[in-house]
Amino acid sequence: MSPIITGLITIAVAVAGCAAYFYASNWVVDRVIFPPRTDDQGRNIRRATKIRPWLFIFPAAFFLSIYLIYPVVGSFWRSLFNRSGQEFIGLGNYVQMFSEEGFRVAFFNNILWVIFVPAASTFLGLLVAQLTDRLKWGNVAKSLIFMPMAISFVGASLIWKFVYANDPDIGIINAVRDTFGMEPVDVLQIPFWNNFFIMFILVWIQTGFAMVILSAALRGIPEETIEAAIIDGANPFQIFFKIKIPQILPTILVVWTTITILVLKVFDIVYAMTGGNFDTEILPSYMMDYMFRDDGRATAVAFVIMIVVTPVMIWNIVQARREMR
Amino acid sequence: MDNIAGQKSGLSIATNLSVIALVLIWLIPTVGLLVSSFRDREQISESGWWRAAFSVSQAYRVSPPAEGAVQDGDLYVLEGNLFNAAQDEDVEAAGHGSGTVTGFGLTSRDPGAAEPGQTYARYEVQVIEEGGEQDDTNLEIAYPAGEEPSFPATDEDGNEILLDPAPIFERSLTVEANGDFRYVDIDEIDRAPSVYITAPQPPEFTMGNYEQILTSDNMDQAFINTLTVAIPATIIPIVVAAFAAYALAWMDFAARGFMIAMVVGLLVVPLQIALVPLLTLHNAIGIGQSFLGVWLAHTAFGMPLAIYLLRNYMIGLPRDIIECAKVDGATDFQIFTKIVLPLSFPALASFAIFQFLWTWNDLLVAKVFLPSQSESWVMTVKIADDLLGSRGGDWGILAAAAFVSIAVPLLVFFAMQKYLVRGLLAGSVK
Helix, strand or coil: CHHHHHHHHHHHHHHHHHHHHHHHHHHHHHHHHHCCCCCCCHHHHHHHHHHHHHHHHHHHHHHHHHHHHHHHHHHHHHCCCCCCCCCECHHHHHHHHHHHHHHHHHHHHHHHHHHHHHHHHHHHHHHHHHHHHHCCHHHHHHHHHHHHHHHHHHHHHHHHHHCCCCCCCCCHHHHHHHHCCCCCCCHCCCCCHHHHHHHHHHHHHHHHHHHHHHHHHHHHCHHHHHHHHHHHCCHHHHHHHHHHHHHHHHHHHHHHHHHHHHHHCCCCCHHHHCCCCCCCCHHHHHHHHCCCCCCHCCCCCCCCHHHHHHHHHHHHHHEEEEEEE | CCCCCCCCCCHHHHHHHHHHHHHHHHHHHHHHHHHHHCCCCHHHHHHHHCCCCCCCEEEEEEEECCCCEEEEECCCEEEEEEHHCCHHHHHHHHHHHCCCCEEECCCCCCCCEEECEEEEEEEEEEEEEECCCEEEEEEEEEEEECCCCCCCCCCCCCCCCCCCCEEEEEEEEEEEECCCCCCCCCCCCCCCCCEEEEEEEEECCHHHHHHHHCCCHHHHHHHHHHHHHHHHHHHHHHHHHHHHHHHHHCCCCHHHHHHHHHHHHHHCCHHHHHHHHHHHHHHHHHHHCCCCHHHHHHHHHHHHHHHHHHHHHHCCCCCHHHHHHHHHCHHHHHHHHHHHHHHHHHHHHHHHHHHHHHHCCCHHHHHCCCCCCHHHCHHHHHHHHHHHHHHCHHHHHHHHHHHHHHHHHHHHHHHHHHHHHHHHHHHHCC
């Protein structure tokens, strides 16, 4: 059977199944288990009300626990075993990994990524948000800078492969060098700096995200504060740095952490640009090197990523709880 | 507000210019890809896409037929017009396009060595090499037609050229801009000689790259696979998450706060952690690597964001409506399907766009949970694992493939940008 037909059937089964599940489970609770008969009506309705939230939540909770919560434990457990999964080696995978040059390079590069990409994206996003704020064609400009958000990491990598190409008739960077009489250079092979050329692709994608959020935050600043500053004779730069930035600082932090989390997940760009060669490996792509070959090592890398993410996760939960109060 | 006071016109110009510069940096790479995907493959390798609107000087090999060659003293001469003599369709096209030769030569190594109106001749000359040894070598020189050849003092390797013994003429070619040529050879011309010309080719745009990837490179199959992955993986999580979001927004139960915190926490769990245990699980329960596995995985991975977005939206719905309905005796199920769900349409749309873009663009989940045979490749896998390797230098094909894969997301993006922005604003943990 062609997958597309399976797909359509799956949609139908899933949607109908969900609807049927909710309808039927509600019916069972209301009519069969706790029917509101005259003698114990109040008690039974209360009981049904207690159970009903769990009926609503159950399918989602099922997916979340099997696909996201169990794997955290499962991955850690698997990472304690050797390649074939037969032999328990404790932290052997981690010890082995940390002693290897390849892992250290990936870890170091990932630190570069975590510093550079969120910083550059947030900075550029803020810059564009502020510059386009009062511009007549600001919305068009924003829309165009936002556009890369829709493009896959693989597609974006290919787009930038054109820009970085060695051949001055393909790559615009080398075309510019060529007109100045310089030799073409493969920017993806320049030691150390090649990382930045690859990182810029993610900056290119994420700036739009930062811009959208920060632009909304800038608009949300109470106008009185700005008016007061103007009356006091502040120039535009002072208004921006001393009035606006402090007020949107929490949003800047949110944008920063969101992009940081993303950086720790993206393996596609390195995979498509260099395949991890020329010392450009990062942890997610390093993990994919071992996926299908050495599950013990792969899960160990994944767990390292998980540990790095955990502080942000806790911070997010604390923020969310504070907001709910 | 800034423009009432304190805003200088100089600053405004600077603002405009910097925004223009940024937009250009952001746009140029994508435009380059789009232009390249429509260019003829030969032209891509001849000139950059930014010169796509101009003619390209392209080199052709022409073999004018040897009939009509005559003997002139010791030499043999062949005359005619290269454009007429060409059997090659491309050359004819070039001839019809502009009808001008911009350069010509005798070797494929340097097809445009001489300019029209010059004579390009090959001699055998004696040179003194570095060590002082005398050796013979071939020397090609270009000089104005009708004049005597003048020899340079050294050849391209820097060896001194001797004029005694005199250089021995081998063959020469004279070409005019209109294609008229005169070919002179020391040997009898009994078969068509090979000469090279460069002629401007008018800019040529073609759907050829698209045709090729969609017909012979199986990109059409990959496109369908991507669609097959993306659509169920977008719809199923919405249905499942909407119920949970409603419960977390409008139903009272003890574990609600804990569940919400859980969802917020799961938002940032890196997918990498899920890959190995889930693949093992899928293999154990018989799903294996299959479309069903991808749908399930995408459904689960999209769930935290779906619940979070929808709950944030639902909690903002007016309390009165829902309480009125409760007073009127509506059950939670009825409130959900008849009131909350229709009112939540903007949030549903926001999440649907996110999830669609994410599943369409995903490489990681598809690589791990789909079968590795080429008939189940989605477009991202196809490009990253196949085309970038096997067609690494074929830029036209790569550009067309990339554009096929990003066309649908771009369309969705520009059509539904409003919802996307709204979703982003609601979705980032404030």
